[in-house]
Structure formats: C-alpha cells, structure tokens
Amino acid sequence: MTEDASLHLEGVSRHYGRVRALDELSLSIPAGAFVTLLGPSGCGKSTTLNIVAGLDTPDTGVVRLGETEITRMPPNERRMAMVFQNYALYPHMTAFDNIAFSLRLLRRPSDEVRTRVRAVAEMLDIGHLLERKPGQLSGGQQQRVALGRALVKQPLVFLLDEPFSNLDAALRARMRTEVKHLHLALGTTSVFVTHDQEEAMTLSDVVAVMRDGKLVQFGTTTEIYRRPATTYVATFVGKPRMSLVEGALRLGAEAATLVADGLELPLGAPGALGLTGTPPTLVALGVRAEDVRVDPSADATDGIAATVALLEPIGSDTFVELSLGPSTVVARVSPDMPLAIGQPVRMAIAPGRAHLFDAASGVRIGA
Ligand SMILES: Nc1ncnc2c1ncn2[C@@H]1O[C@H](COP(=O)(O)OP(=O)(O)OP(=O)(O)O)[C@@H](O)[C@H]1O
Ligand SMILES: [Mg+2]
Numbered sequence: 600m601t602e603d604a605s606l607h608l609e610g611v612s613r614h615y616g617r618v619r620a621l622d623e624l625s626l627s628i629p630a631g632a633f634v635t636l637l638g639p640s641g642c643g644k645s646t647t648l649n650i651v652a653g654l655d656t657p658d659t660g661v662v663r664l665g666e667t668e669i670t671r672m673p674p675n676e677r678r679m680a681m682v683f684q685n686y687a688l689y690p691h692m693t694a695f696d697n698i699a700f701s702l703r704l705l706r707r708p709s710d711e712v713r714t715r716v717r718a719v720a721e722m723l724d725i726g727h728l729l730e731r732k733p734g735q736l737s738g739g740q741q742q743r744v745a746l747g748r749a750l751v752k753q754p755l756v757f758l759l760d761e762p763f764s765n766l767d768a769a770l771r772a773r774m775r776t777e778v779k780h781l782h783l784a785l786g787t788t789s790v791f792v793t794h795d796q797e798e799a800m801t802l803s804d805v806v807a808v809m810r811d812g813k814l815v816q817f818g819t820t821t822e823i824y825r826r827p828a829t830t831y832v833a834t835f836v837g838k839p840r841m842s843l844v845e846g847a848l849r850l851g852a853e854a855a856t857l858v859a860d861g862l863e864l865p866l867g868a869p870g871a872l873g874l875t876g877t878p879p880t881l882v883a884l885g886v887r888a889e890d891v892r893v894d895p896s897a898d899a900t901d902g903i904a905a906t907v908a909l910l911e912p913i914g915s916d917t918f919v920e921l922s923l924g925p926s927t928v929v930a931r932v933s934p935d936m937p938l939a940i941g942q943p944v945r946m947a948i949a950p951g952r953a954h955l956f957d958a959a960s961g962v963r964i965g966a
Contacts, residue, residue: 603665611660638809680749873966885954902947
C-alpha cells in the first residue's frame with residue numbers, strides 16, 4: 600500500500616432496503632487534512648465513515664487511499680483507526696490492555712507494546728489510569744482510552760464518529776481542543792463526524808456539509824460561513840441561524856431592493872450583488888445577525904423601520920429579534936444599546952453582506 604494518506608470517495612452509493620443512505624457521494628480529502636462531516640441525524644455520516652473504514656461496503660462507487668483502491672479491502676488491512684461515540688472498550692480488560700489490543704493482535708514484542716502504550720498514554724494524560732478497567736473510569740477518561748487505542752496503531756487515517764457526544768459541554772470543549780493539538784502534532788489525515796455545527800466550525804479547516812446522503816457543500820469553515828451554497832447550509836451553520844426573508848428582487852440602475860409584503864429593503868448597488876443572467880422572480884434574502892445594523896435613536900432616518908420583538912442577551916452581545924411587517928430578522932448588537940421590546944428602530948444590512956438565494960431551489964445566486 601502507498602503512504603499517500605489522501606482519501607477519496609467517488610460516486611459512492613449505499614442503500615439499505617428502500618433507504619438511500621448515500622447517494623452518489625464524492626469527496627476528496629487531502630493527506631494530513633482534518634475534515635468534518637457535518638449534517639443532521641440520518642444524513643449518512645456514519646455510513647460514510649463505515650465505508651471508509653471497511654465496516655460497510657458501497658453498492659456502487661469507489662473508495663481510494665492515495666492511488667490504492669480500497670473499496671473491498673478488509674478493515675484490518677486499511678491502516679485506519681476509528682473512534683466511536685460509545686467508546687466500545689472491552690469492559691473486562693484494563694485501560695492498558697485495551698490500548699495494547701491491536702498491537703498484540705499484530706504480535707508485536709511485549710517491550711515494544713509497553714513503550715508504545717506508555718507513549719500514547721502520556722500524550723493523553725492517562726498514564727496513571729492504565730491499570731483500571733473501563734467501569735472504574737469517567738466518561739472522559741474512557742474516551743481518552745478509546746483515543747489511545749486508535750493512536751497506538753499509528754494509522755494513516757483517523758476516523759472519529761461523534762466521539763464526544765456522551766460528554767458534558769465543558770469536557771467536550773476540552774477534548775475538542777486536545778484533538779486539535781493532537782492533529783497539529785501528528786498531522787494524520789482525520790475525518791471527524793458531528794451533527795453539531797459549532798463543533799465542526801471550531802475543530803476543522805474544512806467542512807463537508809451533508810444532507811440526505813449527498814454532499815451539499817465542501818469548503819473551508821470561512822467559505823461555508825461566508826458563502827453558503829444553499830439556504831440549507833446558510834441556516835444550518837452559524838448561531839443564531841441566518842435570517843431569511845422571501846420577496847421579489849427589484850433591480851434598478853442604481854439600487855437593488857427586496858420587495859416583500861409592504862416591505863422595501865434596500866440591498867445596495869446591484870453590481871455588488873454579483874448577479875449574472877436573469878435572477879428568479881422570487882428570492883430569499885439571507886442576512887447574518889452581525890451584518891444587521893440597528894439604530895435605536897428616535898430621529899434616525901437611515902435604513903428601514905422595524906420593531907423590537909424580542910431581546911436575547913448573552914453577555915458579550917445581545918441578539919435582537921426585529922419585526923419587519925410579517926418578516927423577522929435577528930441582529931447582533933452591543934449589550935449597552937438601549938432597547939426595549941416594542942420599540943421602533945431603524946435597521947440596515949451592512950454593504951456587501953446580503954446573501955441571495957433562489958427561493959424555489961434554495962441555491963445561492965450571485966456573489
Ligand atoms: N443497517 C442499516 N439498516 C437500515 N437502514 C440503515 C442502516 N444503517 C443506517 N441506515 C439508515 O441510513 C440513513 C443514514 O444513516 P447514518 O447512520 O449514516 O446517519 P448519520 O448521519 O450517522 O446519523 P446520526 O447523526 O443519527 O448518527 C438513515 O436513514 C438510517 O436510518
Ligand atoms: Mg451516525
């Protein structure tokens with residue numbers, strides 16, 4: 600087998616009876632990258648990972664590691680290691696024996712086993728827990744043992760299927776940071792599965808957003824956030840979710856306007872929207888909370904009129920739900936801004952920060 604640890608799925612489909620778990624999925628992961636598969640429950644994330652690991656076989660399509668096709672190669676020949684959500688440790692074995700398991704299967708000499716297990720245990724800060732059995736360890740400690748069991752194999756590819764979802768929020772955040780450090784230190788190609796967009800954004804350089812067994816967008820976290828390909832990605836990634844307002848697009852010579860139900864929302868110069876061809880009749884305007892400007896002063900005339908419907912202070916910022924006729928837009932403002940529910944304000948979208956989508960298909964149009 601080659602040492603090229605890039606990973607490629609080409610037109611991979613997998614059906615379970617009538618369920619189409621994966622539908623012509625193609626994905627290329629460069630060697631050494633840390634990629635997150637992100638999508639809601641049932642979108643095919645685990646199926647993808649299982650197929651990469653060789654625990655499942657696609658109906659059609661090809662999986663390659665570097666130049667080598669591995670679609671039907673047995674899992675133990677793939678030089679990959681997988682970490683599961685439920686740890687899947689052997690309960691009757693000590694932490695040491697759990698980590699050593701794969702090396703013993705390979706009949707490595709016992710002093711090598713000891714050295715390698717010790718080394719990963721130090722890396723994961725569980726050196727003092729090696730004599731305990733899983734039942735005598737906390738959830739976080741068990742997950743470290745599970746990580747150790749994967750690391751000790753020195754795999755070409757790491758596969759992590761929602762490994763921290765059984766941990767509490769604080770521990771999860773810490774494990775996330777550690778996995779990031781481990782990846783920086785080892786540079787092993789890694790595929791991390793999560794349905795948590797925040798986890799995906801904080802962990803990885805590159806995110807693959809999935810829906811219904813298909814890839815909807817593959818890009819850096821910045822691209823996914825700044826230039827979502829569809830309304831689905833736009834509203835799945837980011838907190839609070841991107842506000843969407845549907846309406847007709849009116850393109851004047853000087854200004855573009857969204858016209859919806861008694862609402863005329865200025866979108867700036869038409870050129871800046873980067874539209875090519877004829878835009879669809881009905882569009883969805885998307886705007887992120889940080890790109891909405893709010894002016895609470897009574898004599899303000901810029902932007903358009905809106906009413907404060909709800910305030911959500913989170914300490915560092917306050918999220919304001921604004922009513923614009925029948926539509927709602929969420930804005931992020933300073934917690935010091937004097938605002939009260941029911942108060943009339945003016946709002947505007949920061950120049951160049953409007954996202955436009957075809958309302959019917961949800962596909963991004965323009966820049
Ligand atoms: N062995 C199986 N038999 C039948 N259907 C299956 C099987 N495994 C998965 N599925 C179906 O395939 C689809 C994709 O499942 P998969 O486990 O890959 O989703 P997932 O994205 O990992 O979801 P989750 O976030 O809930 O873990 C789902 O609709 C699921 O019900
Ligand atoms: Mg899953």
